[in-house]
Amino acid sequence: MSVALEKLPSQLREQRLKEVDQVILRHRDRPGALLTILTEIQDLFGYLPEATFKPVAQALGIPVSQIWGVATFYTLFNTRPRGRHMIRLCENAPCHIQGTVAVLEAIQRELGIAPGEDTQDGEWGLELVSCLGICGVAPALMIDDQVYGNVRPEAIPAILDSHR
Amino acid sequence: MNSIALTIDGRPVKAAPGTTVLEAAATLGINIPTLCYLKDVNELGSCRICMVDVKGARTLQAACVTPVAEGMEVATSTPRTLRARRTNLELILSDHPQECLTCIRNQNCELQALAEAMGLRESPYEGKMSCHPEDWSTPSLARNPAKCVLCRRCVSVCQKVQGVHAIQTMERGFDTVVAPAFHLPLGEVACVLCGQCSLVCPTGAIHERSQVEEVWAALADPGRHVVVQTAPATRVSLGEEFGMVPGSIVTGKLVAALRRLGFDRVFDTDFTADLTIMEEGYELIRRLKEGGALPLFTSCSPGWIKFVEHFYPKLLPNLSTCKSPQQMFGALAKTYYADKAGIPPDRVYVVSIMPCTAKKFEAVRPEMNVGGTRDVDAVLTTRELGRMLREAGVDFAALPEEDYDRPFGISTGAAAIFGATGGVMEAALRTAYEVVTGKALGNLNIETVRGLEGIKEVSIDLDGLTLKAAVAHGLGNARRLVELVARGETDYHFIEIMCCPGGCIGGGGQSIPTDAEIRQRRMDAIYTVDERMTIRKSHENPAVLTLYEEFLGEPLGLRSHELLHTHYQPRSLYPGRRESK
DSSP states (O other): OOOOGGGSOHHHHHHHHHHHHHHHHHHTTSTTOHHHHHHHHHHHHSSOOGGGHHHHHHHHTOOHHHHHHHHHHOTTOOSSOOOSEEEEEEOSHHHHHHTHHHHHHHHHHHHOOOTTOBOTTSSEEEEEESOOSOGGGOSOEEETTEEEOSOOGGGHHHHHHTTO | OOOEEEEETTEEEEEOTTOBHHHHHHHTTOOOOOSSOBTTTBOOOOSOOSEEEETTOSSOEEGGGOBOOTTOEEESSOHHHHHHHHHHHHHHHTTSOOOGGGOTTTTSOHHHHHHHHTTOOOOOOOOOOOOOOOBOOSSSEEEOGGGOOOOOHHHHIIIIISOOOOOEEESOGGGOEEEOGGGOOGGGSSOOOOOHHHHHOSSSSEEEOOOHHHHHHHHHOTTOEEEEEEOGGGGGTGGGGGTOOTTOOOHHHHHHHHHHHTOSEEEEHHHHHHHHHHHHHHHHHHHHHHOOSSSEEOOOOHHHHHHHHHHOGGGGGGBOOBOOHHHHHHHHIIIIIHHHHTOOGGGEEEEEEESOSHHHHHHTOTTSEETTEESOSEEEEHHHHHHHHHHTTOOGGGOOOOOOOTTTTOOOHHHHGGGSTTHHHHHHHHHHHHHHHOSOOSOOOOGGGOSSOSEEEEEEEETTEEEEEEEEESHHHHHHHHHHHHTTOOOOSEEEEESSTTSGGGOTTSOSOOOHHHHHHHHHHHHHHHHHOSOOOGGGOHHHHHHIIIIIOSTTOHHHHHHHBOOOOOOOSSOOSTTOO
């Protein structure tokens, strides 16, 4: 599980926020830098800590409300600490027809968590997402950066094991 | 520009390029139904109610975002369009609480009106309902996202017109919700509480926080002496609550109505508006002569004050230290008036009738008190007063015209125009000119500061000193002007800012609907009120002069300092909870 920034000792927190400043400095002058900056901040923390919104807003001149709107719109962004490995299962129509529900049940059997939840040990998080862009191989899911198509429920234990 | 010829429902019509089908149809007297559409502010085509059939188009088109084209053939009311509109409305209603009878917007709801107009008789779609908590975190506004239809009008007004960005569309798909950053309550973010969102909300998703019950309780309490004050802009809008045409001047009926409700004294905020001109005028003259932060910004508009606190705290020294007329009234009601009337100050209960939701916040600011008791006890918006009068069964149209009580009911035309953008400036200039030069002003109408232009300028020769002034209304315009000031690119001495578009006549607590045409009508009415007044200059208000003689001494004197002036505080621009420093 990614560690919540606010739970770190203050000195360490300051240090980590300096890393955020560097991310901002690297990209701030490019138009449309927001998504890149948010992605890199998430790479640092595993999620987007609230304390990082203010420096981003100040640097880019974008209101915090709009950045929060962007962060909550995209399912690839986490706005709270999540499991170390994120499973993102497509819930759109083509995947649904091809068997998302059975795949979901298999994941739930294996990990004991519902969409939106994380395992107790912090290893796994599960989320239902919109189209991953590979409807041709539905049903589809992603684990971290890796994409899986034509997923059968019985393949789930092996897929999960490959990330353990 | 060449006009474009098309037909709508078989009738030929010509329209300028860029005109939408919706607008072109309106010129033929065809009102295509809309829900999310708000002229010039929210033209997104998101609700899909205004569907029309355009010959040759693959699908039905949203009239509000479809530009006219040469030779276009549009059909507005075909079986196909009517069915599509109904289906879309039924889908919207499938995630809307069916609580119309107990809703604050009952009978003044655009969604309800659409359902009636389209003749819906059942809700065929049942399923999951959005579930978001209500938000009662501010004294001015309350949010109930369950009633939101995601039209985004509030977001557009907050961002595009006011430039405040307090709310935004969050999440996606079924989870979409209009909310402040981090899903925080409104009271914890940089919201100025102007209430423009509540003015444009088609449903009851965001609305004023009613104090009607508190006022009924005070009126029923024999131990209370309940006095009421009426803001300038309410006398040209309250009639709309009773179906009168926008711009109806109802001053006398307003007074009579308040007496019927049982208020012990009916006074006028216009009286303290005149007083504000005296205090603020002398403050300006003092800053010009003795130094002090310039330009001086007016401080009547509480949404503007909170905007400065959040967004431009460095400019706080430039704000006039004058309390707003509402607060000055309260402070004097509980001192000078209580004393004169022989009533213990703690028995005096002050209610204000305001066009404004931010006034509710202003009234509960901790600094707004006299010796520990609040200047103002309850603030009712125009809409709330309308509701009280309907509840009491007052036949508003049949009321006689009555006069305000004395002494706080005596006022001038200069005070009345506080209700429109540029009015405070005009009133101040009428007084400043005569006080500084000792000469009478020939023409009292200072036209250059009137009207709905976003930013207006005026300069006036005060015997050698050229006073340069500017006026802005709507915080988007205010921000443009303030940016120039902050960069040192202006040499204005005095700037009037009103938070809401059009000034208080377009306030967030005014009657719904409030649109550009209605603002203009109310504004015209305000200037008619001014023209009809015997006295039109604040420094000639006899009650104000008596007040100085008997109680205050002189403008900016010790008592004024204690009762009528205040200071403001910087507030955070960035919301923060757990993690923030």
